Amino acid sequence: MKVLKFGGTSVGSSKNINNVINILVDYSKTDTIACVVSAVGGITDKLLLAGKQAQNKEEAFLETFEGIKDRHFNIIKELNPDNHTAILEFVENKLESLKSLLEGIYLINELSPKTSDKLVSFGELLSSFIIAETMKNRSLSADVKNSQELIVTNSNFTKAEVDYTVTNTNIREYFKSANQKITILPGFISKSKLGEITTLGRGGSDFTAAIIAAALHVEQLEIWTDVSGMFTTNPKLVKQAYPIDKISYQEAMELSHFGAKVLYPPTVQPVLSLEIPIHIKNTLEPSAVGTIISNEETTSSSPVKGISNISNIALLTLEGTGMVGIPGFSKRLFETLSQEKINVIMITQASSEHSICLGIEHKEAETAKTAIDTAFENEIALGKIEPIIVETGLSIIALVGDSMKNHQGISGKMFSTLGKNNINIRAIAQGASEKNITAVINEKDVKKALNTLHEQFFESKTKQINVFITGVGNVGERLVEQIKQQKKYLKDNLKIKLRVAGLSNSRHMIFNEDGIDLKNWKEQLAQGEKASLQGFFENTKALNLRNSIFVDVTANANVADLYAQYLKESIGIVACNKIACSSEFKNYKNLKQLSLKYNAPFLFETNVGAGLPVIDTLNNLIASGDKVNSIQAVLSGSLNFVFNNFTDKTKFYDVVKQAGAEGYTEPDPRIDLSGVDVARKILILARESGVKMNLEDIENTSFLSQAGLKSDSVDDFYKTLIADEAHYQSLYASAKANNCQLKYVAKFDNGKASVSLQEIPEGHPFYNLEGSDNIVMFYTERYAKQPMIIKGAGAGAEVTASGLFADIIRLGND
Structure with missing residues (x-):
């Protein structure tokens, strides 16, 4: 038997659902299939939105409800153009129940965790029914089984805990008697021992699939999503990212915890002790290899297996001289957060015990500050500690790998790589197991940080250089043409990937973070935005690309006056403009010092002798x-x-x-x-x-x-x-x-x-x-x-x- 799970994107449209059905049909030729499905992509968020609108007495909840209804009706009609009446009737009855629930929330002005679980359960119930009935209409051996009748939990609404003894028995008994080749099950949803509707937490469809796989002792659990496995880092931010063929359970959990959305962390737990491998596959590209998560040892050229990140982080700092040598501060701090149900993502504390730093979700920062300041009100009044310090606009990045502990210098390489690109680290955490190294950085630097670290640890020592050229006249034009001519040579022989990300003359300027196409750069520049020296700097700064170099091919004093601004942003400078280096000695010396301070090279060989060294x-x-x-x-x-x-x-x-x-x-x-x-x-x-x-x-x-x-x-x-x-x-x-x-x-x-x-x-x-x-x-x-x-x-x-x-x-x- 095989257990497969398909996520929201995989069932997000009639086209994608047809892909799912084709995969299931292919698998069912040789195996019996248990298929867990999520709600149609985006529907869970829509259900929560409608509930929030109803709770807030906003009549817009009806409009949101109609959008949910239309989405499902359209999918049903597209999947079953000639035979959809029965499916529509069932779904319409379900949707009427949903509407009644929303109206009730509107009337009583309350959305409890219990009601919220009931509300969001509609998503999976609808998608699983639609897929199963569509397969039946196509004369396939398929049926739907409500997971709420199998998975039994406690009454901890929104994130219920599973009673595995009862649940495993239910699952085994059901599949012993099931005759269909393909069983469609709604993910995420369950019922308490008291018969109340519960959910397993966001991402719980993965969890559902893992519970079933563990109960049935299958050889492998397959998680089908919209990407071809777990990537070395976020492919939306790093184009060079690639799928990891094999990864350990621990590495997968670490990457998932730190933002890799392909896998929901608790998913691993039911299959971990049984050593059931998890295979991440791409619904839109079924032939792709994907990623296998198991305990099998893997060989890799890099000790780092992946780089992940979590955005929208707030950093809380509790500090004060009154904390030193006094036990109990940490205990009280964490108890206070626990009482507010605030999850701590990262912890770091110096050996001096003078301060404790915590990383939490940004949306919980205000609640956390109020609670902590109240809990330590007496100590704050006596001056023993400071009021909690909250920093926002931050992100966590993490290097993950089981083999990192056997390699010296990983953290040093990580921090020096970030430092060279002016990425300031606000806090650091590393466990004794050395499976991950975590750093808190500014949100605006995440893309640059991921690209820089990925280049350092995963790419074949090819260094990407991003060039911004001001002054494409006589000399500048020839420089662009030389770059165009030599790009392939540089990449093949010097391992330098050189791209021109910005160009400007006295009239226009253009930018492209992926590199300007140099085949027709003159035509592009002629259509560019109005040139501005300060604007060129601001755009270069805003793109925030790694290994950025500003090239001054002018003889303009106003351009030279901007060098300090570029260097302070760790943007290197290459200049043939002699004005800066022949200006007042104080300015010349300052530029040299800024170059060293911000690790931004300042080269001006062409100031003397043109191309002569x-x-x-x-x-x-x-x-x-x-x-x-x-x-x-x-x-x-x-x-x-x-x-x-x-x-x-x-x-x-x-x-x-x-x-x-x-x-x-x-x-x-x-x-x-x-x-x-x-x-x-x-x-x-x-x-x-x-x-x-x-x-x-x-x-x-x-x-x-x-x-x-x-x-x-x-x-x-x-x-x-x-x-x-x-x-x-x-x-x-x-x-x-x-x-x-x-x-x-x-x-x-x-x-x-x-x-x-x-x-x-x-x-x-x-x-x-x-x-x-x-x-x-x-x-x-x-x-x-x-x-x-x-x-x-x-x-x-x-x-x-x-x-x-x-x-x-x-x-x-x-």
Whole structure:
């Protein structure tokens, strides 16, 4: 014999009920079947709603009742299009009894636990009858048996306790004489020894099935639901979650207790001592393997079997110096909650005995606070303890696994993983059995926490990186295209799953927590919402995705001003914008400290040398104990391009225009030609060397004409280039006469820095620097005579984008 149970979703529509019937027919070919069914999906909630409305004198209970009636009538007609009269008559009589009950509740303005049990029992009685009669109409060997005639309980309404001696006898006697191949039984409902209608608690249909399976000593209990087993975590929140093939009874109970709704925890009890396996199956996908719950030992690559969570938690804290060393506080606390019938989900107490923390359902928090404050009124008045502290908006997450006790570092890995993503832990509990590790976190962080932990414990070490890019102009566009091109390579070779979750230009911005489709990102962006720098931050923060990185591909001071906000949310930053790192030293240092405090990486390699590894190399020198004595560098690809192409046969104006057209200069070329950009770069290198310095401390000797320096606009500046051609030709002529090349050089030496146009003699490392190349020479204690030299393309959209991309990958590998 087989015992199967089908949940509310499985019998929630005529289509799903047909699936159930097909499964039962298939099973009945080889076995006799006992099939326990829940109420039609959502009906129990509707019955409770109608009862509450009637109790509150709301005539809307009649409307709710009509909805219940219509739902059942429609299902009957869809299942039995040609033969539904008899079924409709029976159901209509039942519904009239339901309506009379609701009217009675309305009149007396009371809904007792006893009446509530009678009210909700209608759901299962109706669904079981409809399914059984439909099968009969199809000439199948089926009948319905009211579980209330089999399962006997005490009178503890809403959660009755089973008298197994009587119940087991009833079940065995009935099935000995039953002739039909398929018996349909309503789950959840029962009767007391006094003949009163009782229920086994929400989720009790699973319990009913387990009671029958245990009484009949069947080989296996099958629980059919709308998912393919117990998952590694909630698949609605974590797309990478997958079904667990095999799991122990204890693991299943732990996961169920901590929010896994596939199985109702008491279900395990009747079958546990008999070691009857439970098989979780999917009604909508019968061929799926599902999950088998048993005592059979399982092998798994991860000691963690699943991650679960409970939402809407309130944390109660009883604390005070008067508790230390005084016995009885815990006893009184739990007795007070027990008297109010408040279930404690989690407990944690420090060894100092100064405080006790409890996790309960949010809806019971106010009742609990009132009761506890009243119980400890005297101690509170004497200042021995504080009034109970209540924190809401919380959730419990739990790692579960029988093998966790045999592995060191599980809790450390759990907490460090959460910490890296700025998920604050409010309370922790771990039993001596080490079957679960429980933490209380903010409700808003649940999705991020589950995804982060699942990635850590269940995925093949593939790290998901969520990128938010502001500034998709020349460089930004190329960065997006490079990401698009390399996504598969990163996943296959570096185990980095990189997705762009946010994009913005000066006009529009778009977001997608599942990743923006980069095949048509430009079209999507053009249709996006109005761009806003603060709005972009707020959206990034609200999505609250793990391993988030903000990428600044602008030269905008207002964007740089937001860095602190991003870092405080543990959102990493990758920037080619030099403004933040060349701003006041106090701000630069603050950003560095925030990066460390909130474990949010702050990388800005492209601030100096575009894609060249200048800052990374410098950081490695400093970290290894070396000391920088001096730096000499050509750090402007745009200025190098200009002076490499400027001769006595060209016009300075034409060369500058060409540099702008090819993307080597900023839209305002004064930023490059004034030397401010180079000054910022040498300032950043000086600071990264460990020197406290500001931009005004750098000596900037400009080569521009006085008219160029005083120009009020870009157009005016270009006019001065034409007017002052002789000035620029004189610079070239002097260098040529001395057999030198013109290079704009940055120097840092003995705590001082300068930038200026210099004549570089033949034989100097800077002399043959071509195109837009940069060069940096580090003279250190280890490289005292022969400097460490870094040389290569130092400007251009492609290399700058590749430098940003390299920083993103670096974060992915951390």
